[in-house]
Amino acid sequence: MAWLDAHAPFDPDSHSAPVIGIAATLGHHDSGLHQHQRGQLLFTRQGCARITLAQQLCLLPPSRAAWIPPLTPHRAVMQQSVDYRSIYLTATLCADLPSRVCIIEVSPLLHVVLEPITDAAFDSDWTQSRNLHLLGLCLNEIREAAEQPMLLPLPQDKRLAPLLTTLDHLPPTLAVLEQQIGASGRTIGRIFQRETGMGYQQWRQQWRLMRAIELLATGRSLSYSAFELGFASDSAFIAFFKHMTGRTPRTYLD
Structure with a gap:
Protein backbone atom coordinates (compact mmCIF):
# COMPACT_ATOMS: atom_id res chain seq x y z
CA MET A 1 0.00 0.00 0.00
CA ALA A 2 1.23 3.51 -0.81
CA TRP A 3 1.16 4.95 2.70
CA LEU A 4 3.36 7.98 3.21
CA ASP A 5 5.98 8.15 5.93
CA ALA A 6 5.09 11.39 7.71
CA HIS A 7 8.75 12.06 8.56
CA ALA A 8 10.21 11.56 5.07
CA PRO A 9 9.98 14.05 2.18
CA PHE A 10 8.01 12.80 -0.78
CA ASP A 11 8.76 13.71 -4.40
CA PRO A 12 6.12 12.43 -6.83
CA ASP A 13 8.20 13.62 -9.78
CA SER A 14 10.88 11.05 -8.95
CA HIS A 15 8.53 8.25 -10.08
CA SER A 16 7.86 7.28 -13.68
CA ALA A 17 4.28 5.96 -13.51
CA PRO A 18 1.62 8.37 -14.83
CA VAL A 19 -0.34 8.07 -11.58
CA ILE A 20 1.10 8.13 -8.07
CA GLY A 21 -1.17 7.80 -5.05
CA ILE A 22 -0.48 8.18 -1.35
CA ALA A 23 -2.48 7.87 1.88
CA ALA A 24 -1.44 9.51 5.13
CA THR A 25 -2.54 10.85 8.47
CA LEU A 26 -0.55 13.90 9.49
CA GLY A 27 -0.77 16.27 12.44
CA HIS A 28 0.40 19.90 12.49
CA HIS A 29 2.15 19.44 9.15
CA ASP A 30 3.64 22.25 7.06
CA SER A 31 4.77 21.27 3.56
CA GLY A 32 6.62 24.51 2.92
CA LEU A 33 6.35 26.30 -0.40
CA HIS A 34 6.89 23.86 -3.27
CA GLN A 35 5.58 22.77 -6.66
CA HIS A 36 5.34 19.60 -8.76
CA GLN A 37 5.66 18.78 -12.43
CA ARG A 38 2.44 16.84 -11.86
CA GLY A 39 -1.06 17.94 -11.02
CA GLN A 40 -2.27 17.01 -7.54
CA LEU A 41 -5.68 16.09 -6.14
CA LEU A 42 -5.61 16.42 -2.35
CA PHE A 43 -8.62 14.92 -0.57
CA THR A 44 -9.12 15.40 3.19
CA ARG A 45 -11.21 12.53 4.52
CA GLN A 46 -11.06 14.08 7.99
CA GLY A 47 -9.59 17.35 9.20
CA CYS A 48 -8.82 20.63 7.49
CA ALA A 49 -5.90 22.03 5.49
CA ARG A 50 -4.96 25.58 4.58
CA ILE A 51 -3.27 26.04 1.20
CA THR A 52 -1.39 29.25 0.49
CA LEU A 53 -0.84 30.30 -3.12
CA ALA A 54 0.94 33.31 -4.60
CA GLN A 55 -2.08 35.61 -4.42
CA GLN A 56 -4.75 33.46 -2.79
CA LEU A 57 -5.56 31.74 0.46
CA CYS A 58 -7.34 28.44 -0.04
CA LEU A 59 -9.16 26.35 2.56
CA LEU A 60 -9.64 22.62 2.12
CA PRO A 61 -12.54 21.53 4.35
CA PRO A 62 -13.11 17.93 5.44
CA SER A 63 -14.54 15.59 2.78
CA ARG A 64 -13.64 17.99 -0.06
CA ALA A 65 -10.68 17.94 -2.44
CA ALA A 66 -8.25 20.54 -3.76
CA TRP A 67 -7.18 20.37 -7.38
CA ILE A 68 -3.70 21.87 -7.86
CA PRO A 69 -2.53 22.05 -11.52
CA PRO A 70 1.07 21.22 -12.49
CA LEU A 71 3.79 23.78 -11.69
CA THR A 72 1.63 25.68 -9.19
CA PRO A 73 3.67 26.94 -6.20
CA HIS A 74 1.74 26.14 -3.03
CA ARG A 75 2.13 25.51 0.67
CA ALA A 76 -0.16 23.18 2.63
CA VAL A 77 -0.57 23.55 6.39
CA MET A 78 -2.55 20.89 8.24
CA GLN A 79 -3.81 21.64 11.72
CA GLN A 80 -4.25 18.89 14.28
CA SER A 81 -4.76 15.46 12.69
CA VAL A 82 -5.65 15.27 8.99
CA ASP A 83 -6.47 11.99 7.27
CA TYR A 84 -5.96 12.52 3.57
CA ARG A 85 -5.51 10.91 0.18
CA SER A 86 -3.45 12.45 -2.60
CA ILE A 87 -2.93 11.51 -6.23
CA TYR A 88 -0.39 13.00 -8.60
CA LEU A 89 -1.04 13.00 -12.35
CA THR A 90 1.35 13.71 -15.20
CA ALA A 91 0.79 16.88 -17.20
CA THR A 92 -0.61 14.82 -20.08
CA LEU A 93 -3.38 13.44 -17.88
CA CYS A 94 -4.15 16.96 -16.64
CA ALA A 95 -4.84 18.36 -20.12
CA ASP A 96 -8.64 18.33 -19.71
CA LEU A 97 -8.69 19.19 -16.00
CA PRO A 98 -9.06 22.72 -14.55
CA SER A 99 -6.12 25.01 -15.25
CA ARG A 100 -6.46 26.82 -11.91
CA VAL A 101 -6.59 25.76 -8.28
CA CYS A 102 -10.09 24.91 -7.10
CA ILE A 103 -11.87 23.17 -4.24
CA ILE A 104 -14.35 20.56 -5.39
CA GLU A 105 -17.11 18.42 -3.97
CA VAL A 106 -16.13 14.76 -3.74
CA SER A 107 -18.89 12.57 -5.12
CA PRO A 108 -19.52 9.14 -3.58
CA LEU A 109 -18.03 7.59 -6.74
CA LEU A 110 -14.85 9.69 -6.58
CA HIS A 111 -14.55 8.90 -2.88
CA VAL A 112 -14.65 5.18 -3.62
CA VAL A 113 -12.34 5.36 -6.63
CA LEU A 114 -9.62 7.23 -4.73
CA GLU A 115 -9.07 4.34 -2.31
CA PRO A 116 -7.75 1.73 -4.78
CA ILE A 117 -5.76 4.41 -6.62
CA THR A 118 -3.96 5.48 -3.44
CA ASP A 119 -3.52 1.83 -2.44
CA ALA A 120 -1.79 0.97 -5.73
CA ALA A 121 1.95 0.42 -5.90
CA PHE A 122 4.02 3.26 -7.35
CA ASP A 123 5.02 1.11 -10.34
CA SER A 124 1.46 0.06 -11.24
CA ASP A 125 0.42 -0.21 -14.89
CA TRP A 126 -2.36 2.31 -15.64
CA THR A 127 -2.76 1.55 -19.33
CA GLN A 128 -5.04 -1.47 -19.17
CA SER A 129 -7.67 -3.46 -17.30
CA ARG A 130 -9.03 -2.35 -13.92
CA ASN A 131 -6.53 0.46 -13.36
CA LEU A 132 -7.39 2.07 -16.70
CA HIS A 133 -11.10 2.12 -15.79
CA LEU A 134 -10.39 3.50 -12.31
CA LEU A 135 -8.29 6.28 -13.78
CA GLY A 136 -10.93 7.15 -16.36
CA LEU A 137 -13.61 7.38 -13.68
CA CYS A 138 -11.37 9.51 -11.49
CA LEU A 139 -10.57 12.02 -14.24
CA ASN A 140 -14.21 12.29 -15.27
CA GLU A 141 -15.37 12.88 -11.68
CA ILE A 142 -12.78 15.64 -11.22
CA ARG A 143 -13.92 17.31 -14.46
CA GLU A 144 -17.61 17.14 -13.51
CA ALA A 145 -17.26 18.07 -9.82
CA ALA A 146 -19.02 21.12 -8.41
CA GLU A 147 -16.68 23.79 -7.09
CA GLN A 148 -16.76 25.19 -3.54
CA PRO A 149 -16.20 28.91 -2.71
CA MET A 150 -13.10 28.26 -0.63
CA LEU A 151 -10.63 30.65 -2.28
CA LEU A 152 -9.80 34.06 -0.86
CA PRO A 153 -7.92 36.38 -3.28
CA LEU A 154 -5.28 38.43 -1.47
Missing part, protein backbone atom coordinates in the same frame (compact mmCIF):
# COMPACT_ATOMS: atom_id res chain seq x y z
CA PRO A 155 -4.69 42.11 -2.36
CA GLN A 156 -1.09 42.96 -3.20
CA ASP A 157 -1.16 46.71 -2.49
CA LYS A 158 1.56 47.49 0.07
CA ARG A 159 -0.79 49.68 2.08
CA LEU A 160 -2.76 46.57 3.02
CA ALA A 161 0.25 44.56 4.22
CA PRO A 162 -0.73 44.93 7.94
CA LEU A 163 -4.11 43.36 7.16
CA LEU A 164 -2.52 40.31 5.53
CA THR A 165 -0.15 39.60 8.44
CA THR A 166 -3.09 38.86 10.76
CA LEU A 167 -5.27 36.58 8.64
CA ASP A 168 -6.04 34.36 11.64
CA HIS A 169 -7.95 37.24 13.22
CA LEU A 170 -11.20 38.83 12.12
CA PRO A 171 -10.44 41.61 9.60
CA PRO A 172 -11.52 45.01 10.94
CA THR A 173 -14.56 46.89 9.82
CA LEU A 174 -14.04 49.28 6.93
CA ALA A 175 -14.07 52.29 9.28
CA VAL A 176 -11.32 50.80 11.44
CA LEU A 177 -9.28 49.76 8.40
CA GLU A 178 -9.45 53.34 7.08
CA GLN A 179 -7.83 54.56 10.30
CA GLN A 180 -5.24 51.75 10.33
CA ILE A 181 -3.84 52.35 6.85
CA GLY A 182 -4.72 56.02 6.34
CA ALA A 183 -6.84 55.55 3.21
CA SER A 184 -10.46 56.38 2.52
CA GLY A 185 -13.15 53.75 2.24
CA ARG A 186 -13.53 54.58 -1.43
CA THR A 187 -9.80 54.02 -2.05
CA ILE A 188 -9.87 50.72 -0.14
CA GLY A 189 -12.90 49.62 -2.13
CA ARG A 190 -11.15 50.38 -5.43
CA ILE A 191 -8.04 48.44 -4.35
CA PHE A 192 -10.05 45.37 -3.37
CA GLN A 193 -12.20 45.47 -6.48
CA ARG A 194 -9.17 45.79 -8.71
CA GLU A 195 -7.01 43.18 -7.01
CA THR A 196 -9.53 40.62 -5.70
CA GLY A 197 -12.67 41.16 -7.79
CA MET A 198 -14.60 41.83 -4.56
CA GLY A 199 -15.55 44.81 -2.47
CA TYR A 200 -14.02 44.92 1.00
CA GLN A 201 -17.20 43.84 2.78
CA GLN A 202 -17.66 40.88 0.41
CA TRP A 203 -14.00 39.92 0.92
CA ARG A 204 -14.41 40.13 4.70
CA GLN A 205 -17.50 37.92 4.58
CA GLN A 206 -15.64 35.35 2.48
CA TRP A 207 -12.84 35.36 5.06
CA ARG A 208 -15.40 34.82 7.82
CA LEU A 209 -16.89 31.83 6.03
CA MET A 210 -13.55 30.15 5.44
CA ARG A 211 -12.39 30.81 9.00
CA ALA A 212 -15.71 29.51 10.35
CA ILE A 213 -15.25 26.21 8.53
CA GLU A 214 -11.64 25.97 9.70
CA LEU A 215 -12.60 26.57 13.34
CA LEU A 216 -15.48 24.08 13.30
CA ALA A 217 -13.47 21.43 11.41
CA THR A 218 -10.68 21.61 14.00
CA GLY A 219 -13.01 20.99 16.93
CA ARG A 220 -14.11 24.44 18.08
CA SER A 221 -17.71 24.70 19.23
CA LEU A 222 -20.33 26.64 17.36
CA SER A 223 -20.56 29.20 20.19
CA TYR A 224 -16.79 29.68 20.29
CA SER A 225 -16.66 30.15 16.52
CA ALA A 226 -19.54 32.64 16.54
CA PHE A 227 -17.80 34.72 19.22
CA GLU A 228 -14.42 34.61 17.46
CA LEU A 229 -15.98 35.80 14.21
CA GLY A 230 -17.83 38.71 15.75
CA PHE A 231 -21.42 37.45 15.62
CA ALA A 232 -23.87 38.65 18.25
CA SER A 233 -25.40 35.21 18.73
CA ASP A 234 -25.21 31.58 17.64
CA SER A 235 -28.37 32.04 15.58
CA ALA A 236 -26.85 34.99 13.71
CA PHE A 237 -23.80 32.86 12.93
CA ILE A 238 -25.95 29.96 11.69
CA ALA A 239 -28.00 32.33 9.50
CA PHE A 240 -24.80 33.78 7.99
CA PHE A 241 -23.38 30.32 7.32
CA LYS A 242 -26.58 29.12 5.69
CA HIS A 243 -26.76 32.24 3.53
CA MET A 244 -23.19 31.68 2.32
CA THR A 245 -23.32 27.92 1.74
CA GLY A 246 -26.99 26.95 1.58
CA ARG A 247 -26.48 24.65 4.57
CA THR A 248 -26.22 24.88 8.33
CA PRO A 249 -22.77 24.34 9.85
CA ARG A 250 -23.72 20.86 11.02
CA THR A 251 -25.02 19.63 7.67
CA TYR A 252 -22.09 21.20 5.82
CA LEU A 253 -19.52 19.38 7.95
CA ASP A 254 -21.50 16.13 7.96
Whole structure:
Protein backbone atom coordinates (compact mmCIF):
# COMPACT_ATOMS: atom_id res chain seq x y z
CA MET A 1 0.00 0.00 0.00
CA ALA A 2 1.23 3.51 -0.81
CA TRP A 3 1.16 4.95 2.70
CA LEU A 4 3.36 7.98 3.21
CA ASP A 5 5.98 8.15 5.93
CA ALA A 6 5.09 11.39 7.71
CA HIS A 7 8.75 12.06 8.56
CA ALA A 8 10.21 11.56 5.07
CA PRO A 9 9.98 14.05 2.18
CA PHE A 10 8.01 12.80 -0.78
CA ASP A 11 8.76 13.71 -4.40
CA PRO A 12 6.12 12.43 -6.83
CA ASP A 13 8.20 13.62 -9.78
CA SER A 14 10.88 11.05 -8.95
CA HIS A 15 8.53 8.25 -10.08
CA SER A 16 7.86 7.28 -13.68
CA ALA A 17 4.28 5.96 -13.51
CA PRO A 18 1.62 8.37 -14.83
CA VAL A 19 -0.34 8.07 -11.58
CA ILE A 20 1.10 8.13 -8.07
CA GLY A 21 -1.17 7.80 -5.05
CA ILE A 22 -0.48 8.18 -1.35
CA ALA A 23 -2.48 7.87 1.88
CA ALA A 24 -1.44 9.51 5.13
CA THR A 25 -2.54 10.85 8.47
CA LEU A 26 -0.55 13.90 9.49
CA GLY A 27 -0.77 16.27 12.44
CA HIS A 28 0.40 19.90 12.49
CA HIS A 29 2.15 19.44 9.15
CA ASP A 30 3.64 22.25 7.06
CA SER A 31 4.77 21.27 3.56
CA GLY A 32 6.62 24.51 2.92
CA LEU A 33 6.35 26.30 -0.40
CA HIS A 34 6.89 23.86 -3.27
CA GLN A 35 5.58 22.77 -6.66
CA HIS A 36 5.34 19.60 -8.76
CA GLN A 37 5.66 18.78 -12.43
CA ARG A 38 2.44 16.84 -11.86
CA GLY A 39 -1.06 17.94 -11.02
CA GLN A 40 -2.27 17.01 -7.54
CA LEU A 41 -5.68 16.09 -6.14
CA LEU A 42 -5.61 16.42 -2.35
CA PHE A 43 -8.62 14.92 -0.57
CA THR A 44 -9.12 15.40 3.19
CA ARG A 45 -11.21 12.53 4.52
CA GLN A 46 -11.06 14.08 7.99
CA GLY A 47 -9.59 17.35 9.20
CA CYS A 48 -8.82 20.63 7.49
CA ALA A 49 -5.90 22.03 5.49
CA ARG A 50 -4.96 25.58 4.58
CA ILE A 51 -3.27 26.04 1.20
CA THR A 52 -1.39 29.25 0.49
CA LEU A 53 -0.84 30.30 -3.12
CA ALA A 54 0.94 33.31 -4.60
CA GLN A 55 -2.08 35.61 -4.42
CA GLN A 56 -4.75 33.46 -2.79
CA LEU A 57 -5.56 31.74 0.46
CA CYS A 58 -7.34 28.44 -0.04
CA LEU A 59 -9.16 26.35 2.56
CA LEU A 60 -9.64 22.62 2.12
CA PRO A 61 -12.54 21.53 4.35
CA PRO A 62 -13.11 17.93 5.44
CA SER A 63 -14.54 15.59 2.78
CA ARG A 64 -13.64 17.99 -0.06
CA ALA A 65 -10.68 17.94 -2.44
CA ALA A 66 -8.25 20.54 -3.76
CA TRP A 67 -7.18 20.37 -7.38
CA ILE A 68 -3.70 21.87 -7.86
CA PRO A 69 -2.53 22.05 -11.52
CA PRO A 70 1.07 21.22 -12.49
CA LEU A 71 3.79 23.78 -11.69
CA THR A 72 1.63 25.68 -9.19
CA PRO A 73 3.67 26.94 -6.20
CA HIS A 74 1.74 26.14 -3.03
CA ARG A 75 2.13 25.51 0.67
CA ALA A 76 -0.16 23.18 2.63
CA VAL A 77 -0.57 23.55 6.39
CA MET A 78 -2.55 20.89 8.24
CA GLN A 79 -3.81 21.64 11.72
CA GLN A 80 -4.25 18.89 14.28
CA SER A 81 -4.76 15.46 12.69
CA VAL A 82 -5.65 15.27 8.99
CA ASP A 83 -6.47 11.99 7.27
CA TYR A 84 -5.96 12.52 3.57
CA ARG A 85 -5.51 10.91 0.18
CA SER A 86 -3.45 12.45 -2.60
CA ILE A 87 -2.93 11.51 -6.23
CA TYR A 88 -0.39 13.00 -8.60
CA LEU A 89 -1.04 13.00 -12.35
CA THR A 90 1.35 13.71 -15.20
CA ALA A 91 0.79 16.88 -17.20
CA THR A 92 -0.61 14.82 -20.08
CA LEU A 93 -3.38 13.44 -17.88
CA CYS A 94 -4.15 16.96 -16.64
CA ALA A 95 -4.84 18.36 -20.12
CA ASP A 96 -8.64 18.33 -19.71
CA LEU A 97 -8.69 19.19 -16.00
CA PRO A 98 -9.06 22.72 -14.55
CA SER A 99 -6.12 25.01 -15.25
CA ARG A 100 -6.46 26.82 -11.91
CA VAL A 101 -6.59 25.76 -8.28
CA CYS A 102 -10.09 24.91 -7.10
CA ILE A 103 -11.87 23.17 -4.24
CA ILE A 104 -14.35 20.56 -5.39
CA GLU A 105 -17.11 18.42 -3.97
CA VAL A 106 -16.13 14.76 -3.74
CA SER A 107 -18.89 12.57 -5.12
CA PRO A 108 -19.52 9.14 -3.58
CA LEU A 109 -18.03 7.59 -6.74
CA LEU A 110 -14.85 9.69 -6.58
CA HIS A 111 -14.55 8.90 -2.88
CA VAL A 112 -14.65 5.18 -3.62
CA VAL A 113 -12.34 5.36 -6.63
CA LEU A 114 -9.62 7.23 -4.73
CA GLU A 115 -9.07 4.34 -2.31
CA PRO A 116 -7.75 1.73 -4.78
CA ILE A 117 -5.76 4.41 -6.62
CA THR A 118 -3.96 5.48 -3.44
CA ASP A 119 -3.52 1.83 -2.44
CA ALA A 120 -1.79 0.97 -5.73
CA ALA A 121 1.95 0.42 -5.90
CA PHE A 122 4.02 3.26 -7.35
CA ASP A 123 5.02 1.11 -10.34
CA SER A 124 1.46 0.06 -11.24
CA ASP A 125 0.42 -0.21 -14.89
CA TRP A 126 -2.36 2.31 -15.64
CA THR A 127 -2.76 1.55 -19.33
CA GLN A 128 -5.04 -1.47 -19.17
CA SER A 129 -7.67 -3.46 -17.30
CA ARG A 130 -9.03 -2.35 -13.92
CA ASN A 131 -6.53 0.46 -13.36
CA LEU A 132 -7.39 2.07 -16.70
CA HIS A 133 -11.10 2.12 -15.79
CA LEU A 134 -10.39 3.50 -12.31
CA LEU A 135 -8.29 6.28 -13.78
CA GLY A 136 -10.93 7.15 -16.36
CA LEU A 137 -13.61 7.38 -13.68
CA CYS A 138 -11.37 9.51 -11.49
CA LEU A 139 -10.57 12.02 -14.24
CA ASN A 140 -14.21 12.29 -15.27
CA GLU A 141 -15.37 12.88 -11.68
CA ILE A 142 -12.78 15.64 -11.22
CA ARG A 143 -13.92 17.31 -14.46
CA GLU A 144 -17.61 17.14 -13.51
CA ALA A 145 -17.26 18.07 -9.82
CA ALA A 146 -19.02 21.12 -8.41
CA GLU A 147 -16.68 23.79 -7.09
CA GLN A 148 -16.76 25.19 -3.54
CA PRO A 149 -16.20 28.91 -2.71
CA MET A 150 -13.10 28.26 -0.63
CA LEU A 151 -10.63 30.65 -2.28
CA LEU A 152 -9.80 34.06 -0.86
CA PRO A 153 -7.92 36.38 -3.28
CA LEU A 154 -5.28 38.43 -1.47
CA PRO A 155 -4.69 42.11 -2.36
CA GLN A 156 -1.09 42.96 -3.20
CA ASP A 157 -1.16 46.71 -2.49
CA LYS A 158 1.56 47.49 0.07
CA ARG A 159 -0.79 49.68 2.08
CA LEU A 160 -2.76 46.57 3.02
CA ALA A 161 0.25 44.56 4.22
CA PRO A 162 -0.73 44.93 7.94
CA LEU A 163 -4.11 43.36 7.16
CA LEU A 164 -2.52 40.31 5.53
CA THR A 165 -0.15 39.60 8.44
CA THR A 166 -3.09 38.86 10.76
CA LEU A 167 -5.27 36.58 8.64
CA ASP A 168 -6.04 34.36 11.64
CA HIS A 169 -7.95 37.24 13.22
CA LEU A 170 -11.20 38.83 12.12
CA PRO A 171 -10.44 41.61 9.60
CA PRO A 172 -11.52 45.01 10.94
CA THR A 173 -14.56 46.89 9.82
CA LEU A 174 -14.04 49.28 6.93
CA ALA A 175 -14.07 52.29 9.28
CA VAL A 176 -11.32 50.80 11.44
CA LEU A 177 -9.28 49.76 8.40
CA GLU A 178 -9.45 53.34 7.08
CA GLN A 179 -7.83 54.56 10.30
CA GLN A 180 -5.24 51.75 10.33
CA ILE A 181 -3.84 52.35 6.85
CA GLY A 182 -4.72 56.02 6.34
CA ALA A 183 -6.84 55.55 3.21
CA SER A 184 -10.46 56.38 2.52
CA GLY A 185 -13.15 53.75 2.24
CA ARG A 186 -13.53 54.58 -1.43
CA THR A 187 -9.80 54.02 -2.05
CA ILE A 188 -9.87 50.72 -0.14
CA GLY A 189 -12.90 49.62 -2.13
CA ARG A 190 -11.15 50.38 -5.43
CA ILE A 191 -8.04 48.44 -4.35
CA PHE A 192 -10.05 45.37 -3.37
CA GLN A 193 -12.20 45.47 -6.48
CA ARG A 194 -9.17 45.79 -8.71
CA GLU A 195 -7.01 43.18 -7.01
CA THR A 196 -9.53 40.62 -5.70
CA GLY A 197 -12.67 41.16 -7.79
CA MET A 198 -14.60 41.83 -4.56
CA GLY A 199 -15.55 44.81 -2.47
CA TYR A 200 -14.02 44.92 1.00
CA GLN A 201 -17.20 43.84 2.78
CA GLN A 202 -17.66 40.88 0.41
CA TRP A 203 -14.00 39.92 0.92
CA ARG A 204 -14.41 40.13 4.70
CA GLN A 205 -17.50 37.92 4.58
CA GLN A 206 -15.64 35.35 2.48
CA TRP A 207 -12.84 35.36 5.06
CA ARG A 208 -15.40 34.82 7.82
CA LEU A 209 -16.89 31.83 6.03
CA MET A 210 -13.55 30.15 5.44
CA ARG A 211 -12.39 30.81 9.00
CA ALA A 212 -15.71 29.51 10.35
CA ILE A 213 -15.25 26.21 8.53
CA GLU A 214 -11.64 25.97 9.70
CA LEU A 215 -12.60 26.57 13.34
CA LEU A 216 -15.48 24.08 13.30
CA ALA A 217 -13.47 21.43 11.41
CA THR A 218 -10.68 21.61 14.00
CA GLY A 219 -13.01 20.99 16.93
CA ARG A 220 -14.11 24.44 18.08
CA SER A 221 -17.71 24.70 19.23
CA LEU A 222 -20.33 26.64 17.36
CA SER A 223 -20.56 29.20 20.19
CA TYR A 224 -16.79 29.68 20.29
CA SER A 225 -16.66 30.15 16.52
CA ALA A 226 -19.54 32.64 16.54
CA PHE A 227 -17.80 34.72 19.22
CA GLU A 228 -14.42 34.61 17.46
CA LEU A 229 -15.98 35.80 14.21
CA GLY A 230 -17.83 38.71 15.75
CA PHE A 231 -21.42 37.45 15.62
CA ALA A 232 -23.87 38.65 18.25
CA SER A 233 -25.40 35.21 18.73
CA ASP A 234 -25.21 31.58 17.64
CA SER A 235 -28.37 32.04 15.58
CA ALA A 236 -26.85 34.99 13.71
CA PHE A 237 -23.80 32.86 12.93
CA ILE A 238 -25.95 29.96 11.69
CA ALA A 239 -28.00 32.33 9.50
CA PHE A 240 -24.80 33.78 7.99
CA PHE A 241 -23.38 30.32 7.32
CA LYS A 242 -26.58 29.12 5.69
CA HIS A 243 -26.76 32.24 3.53
CA MET A 244 -23.19 31.68 2.32
CA THR A 245 -23.32 27.92 1.74
CA GLY A 246 -26.99 26.95 1.58
CA ARG A 247 -26.48 24.65 4.57
CA THR A 248 -26.22 24.88 8.33
CA PRO A 249 -22.77 24.34 9.85
CA ARG A 250 -23.72 20.86 11.02
CA THR A 251 -25.02 19.63 7.67
CA TYR A 252 -22.09 21.20 5.82
CA LEU A 253 -19.52 19.38 7.95
CA ASP A 254 -21.50 16.13 7.96
